[in-house]
Amino acid sequence: MKGNELRQAYLQFFESKGHLKLDTFSLIPENDPSLLLIGAGMAPLKPFFTGKLVPPCHRITTSQTCMRTGDLENVGRTARHHTFFEMLGNFSFGDYFKKEAIHWAWEFLTEVIKLDKNRLYVTVYPDDQEAYDTWHKECGVEESHISRLEDNFWEIGEGPCGPDSEIFFDQGPEHGCDDPNCAPGCDCDRYLEIWNLVFTQFNKMPDGSYEPLQHKNIDTGAGLERLASVLQGCRTNFETDLIYPIIEATAKRAGVTYNDNPNTDVSLKVIADHARAVTALISDGVLPSNEGRGYVLRRILRRAVRHGRLLGIEGIFLTPLVDVVVDILGPGIKSIAEKKDFVKRVVQNEEERFNQTLEQGLELLNSLIDTLAAEKATVVPGSEVFKLYDTYGFPWELTEEIASERGFTIDHEGFEAAMKEQRERAREARVKEDAKVATP
Ligand code: SER
Numbered sequence: 001m002k003g004n005e006l007r008q009a010y011l012q013f014f015e016s017k018g019h020l021k022l023d024t025f026s027l028i029p030e031n032d033p034s035l036l037l038i039g040a041g042m043a044p045l046k047p048f049f050t051g052k053l054v055p056p057c058h059r060i061t062t063s064q065t066c067m068r069t070g071d072l073e074n075v076g077r078t079a080r081h082h083t084f085f086e087m088l089g090n091f092s093f094g095d096y097f098k099k100e101a102i103h104w105a106w107e108f109l110t111e112v113i114k115l116d117k118n119r120l121y122v123t124v125y126p127d128d129q130e131a132y133d134t135w136h137k138e139c140g141v142e143e144s145h146i147s148r149l150e151d152n153f154w155e156i157g158e159g160p161c162g163p164d165s166e167i168f169f170d171q172g173p174e175h176g177c178d179d180p181n182c183a184p185g186c187d188c189d190r191y192l193e194i195w196n197l198v199f200t201q202f203n204k205m206p207d208g209s210y211e212p213l214q215h216k217n218i219d220t221g222a223g224l225e226r227l228a229s230v231l232q233g234c235r236t237n238f239e240t241d242l243i244y245p246i247i248e249a250t251a252k253r254a255g256v257t258y259n260d261n262p263n264t265d266v267s268l269k270v271i272a273d274h275a276r277a278v279t280a281l282i283s284d285g286v287l288p289s290n291e292g293r294g295y296v297l298r299r300i301l302r303r304a305v306r307h308g309r310l311l312g313i314e315g316i317f318l319t320p321l322v323d324v325v326v327d328i329l330g331p332g333i334k335s336i337a338e339k340k341d342f343v344k345r346v347v348q349n350e351e352e353r354f355n356q357t358l359e360q361g362l363e364l365l366n367s368l369i370d371t372l373a374a375e376k377a378t379v380v381p382g383s384e385v386f387k388l389y390d391t392y393g394f395p396w397e398l399t400e401e402i403a404s405e406r407g408f409t410i411d412h413e414g415f416e417a418a419m420k421e422q423r424e425r426a427r428e429a430r431v432k433e434d435a436k437v438a439t440p
Pocket residue numbers: 039040041042089154196197198219220221222
């Protein structure tokens with residue numbers, strides 16, 4: 001089953017269970033200062049959970065575009081980390097609750113997409129006997145496939161949250177680690193979490209306390225790319241039809257082969273992930289800048305460009321990848337289908353700007369690290385990190401990543417101090433300018 005068919009099958013299944021299907025919401029949160037970007041399917045629906053707004057239907061289903069950048073450095077290095085991904089979700093606002101959510105998840109997985117029951121495992125919150133019994137007595141999940149986990153509680157900053165129950169697919173021992181206690185919840189790739197059912201009953205307040213919500217809700221999230229990778233029998237999400245064409249196009253451009261060299265593979269995966277993220281962010285109206293969402297975009301875009309250099313690509317390469325991304329995602333995501341030309345212009349502009357300074361910046365950083373290494377130092381001074389940022393457009397996180405590849409750390413405090421000084425200088429210059437204007 002292709003990724004686009006899987007998305008459709010999911011949404012149709014939940015429509016058949018009385019849900020209203022909505023298009024994905026923008027990655028830019030609306031009226032929610034607690035979030036920089038939408039990072040979960042439930043995030044745009046928060047006011048429906050809390051009762052602040054009345055939903056158009058008490059059952060909603062979406063495939064929501066999401067961005068998570070908390071572990072950016074893992075992206076490209078593992079089978080399942082992404083910055084951009086789609087989360088399939090079914091939501092109940094004071095309507096159905098635990099039993100229906102569990103039954104429908106099981107029905108979709110075992111009857112619609114026909115996953116092998118023997119390879120499915122579930123976890124529940126330790127004292128959630130109702131969830132345990134529903135899985136075991138009603139769905140027939142063997143007790144050896146159910147475990148109780150203390151950290152089965154889902155929250156994202158402030159807002160609706162609650163205990164959860166997670167579904168894992170056993171990818172086989174060859175994907176596992178050496179830990180004899182390896183089980184669902186382990187960090188390795190053997191048990192892949194494919195679906196999270198949250199029994200949303202609390203509202204996390206700004207002071208960190210939990211208040212019971214007026215009504216009980218359901219928030220489920222299933223990673224589209226992960227489910228596709230299971231269904232398509234792929235080793236990683238990157239080999240699914242939702243991502244692989246981007247890897248192929250990049251490999252062709254670079255004249256390299258995927259699955260030939262681990263370092264090359266990391267760069268190909270970073271570029272594939274980031275090309276999707278950049279396309280989705282710009283389609284939703286984010287523009288590169290040095291602050292907030294714009295900085296997230298700039299950082300990701302420039303990280304991708306640097307990985308292009310590592311592959312030996314000269315010149316513009318990210319911009320034409322937007323076509324590939326839109327071919328894949330456009331059929332399922334209207335906002336992405338509609339903005340292609342605009343996105344390409346923005347990417348090209350940013351790519352050109354960074355290309356002008358990238359080479360010099362890299363030379364500077366590499367020779368600096370050579371000098372520091374000869375002096376047996378292990379830290380890149382903050383003033384140098386600042387120079388790379390200010391003169392060469394290197395987001396500090398990029399400098400940090402390149403430095404760490406050579407065993408160095410960066411001086412964060414020194415960098416912050418240099419940034420502060422620059423802001424002060426800019427402020428003083430503005431005051432002087434204003435004074436000139438004000439003085440006749
Ligand atoms: N909010 C939960 C998650 O993001 C389920 O949708 O995992």
